[in-house]
Amino acid sequence: MNEIIDTVGKEITGVLHQVDSESVQRLAEELNNAKRIFVDGEGRTGLMGKAFAMRLMHAGFPVYVVGETITPSIAAGDLYVALSGSGSTGGTYTKADKAREVGARVAAVTANPESPLSQLADHAVYLPTATKKRLAHEPDTIQPLGNQFDQTLHLVLDASIIFAMEAFKSTSHEELKQQHTNLE
Template sequence: MSIKTILSNILTEIAAQIDTINEAQLHEFKNAIIGANHLFLAGTGRSGLMISAFANRLMHLGLKVSLITEVSKPKANKGDLLILGSNSGETKSLIAYAQQAKDLGVKVILFTTNGTSTLAKLADNIVIIPIRVDKLSQPMGSTFEQLSLLTYDSVIYSLMESLQQTPEIMKCRHANIE
């Protein structure tokens, strides 16, 4: 099979998942972001890479954002929001972060495929990204990771409208020491 055919199959598979995502969950997620004093984000592995890209775009929107793994993150307080990305919802380090956040009165939102996981039980809100694989069997959590990134980018676009941000304004916040 050609690489372009594989790419086409991946895009078709991702597109087939969109209708399974709950729009109300996405709006709750968006509103929680708008209402938060500070956003903390965490994920591990490739899911962590996707959520790091999301954190970057949230910063470009002018929001106060920190990755949990960054040494320069500020103290978390009530009114803050912890956003976690976990395919399984069972990642031990993320469970520890969620429990610490709950103890501090920090709201927790989870992106996951597993609505009954340990993390889902700790979360205040969940965005379930159900994955149905019909034809293509990508390795491990690839479909979740790809769809998460696209969903995060879609949330960013919606936030741009709500926060009256344009690509030009956001670009002014782009790193200038690279």
């Protein structure tokens, strides 16, 4: 078991060292400049998106998860954050295109820089990970399906929030705690 844990940790660390930190910093700037933020992704990647949205809310950002019953319509000045390992998830691409049509900016996080979603986005962050598709450019991994992408995605999105908080918000731990749910 320790060998598996060590291997997974080394794989994630190796990928993180290849991520373009300037593109993650620019994502943080996009978050800060947005009137409202709409986070979207399918399946397990969508679950990472919900965790990201929750952390944004804790940090005081106006954020919604696409597909929830209380999510309003997107508009000019908003940011649609599209999460897709392949960058070709049909529903995510279609919603990104719709967001662009109404004047919202689109930020994509994907493992495929040549994907349709990457080409559509105003800004894209590339995570050089393996996905369930196992394309030729993707690294080898012991992890099944898109685990490597989702784990890296979670850490990179957290880093973007930390950067945004330090650069733009000056949010203290106590302020974050005040945003945490109290209906527990």
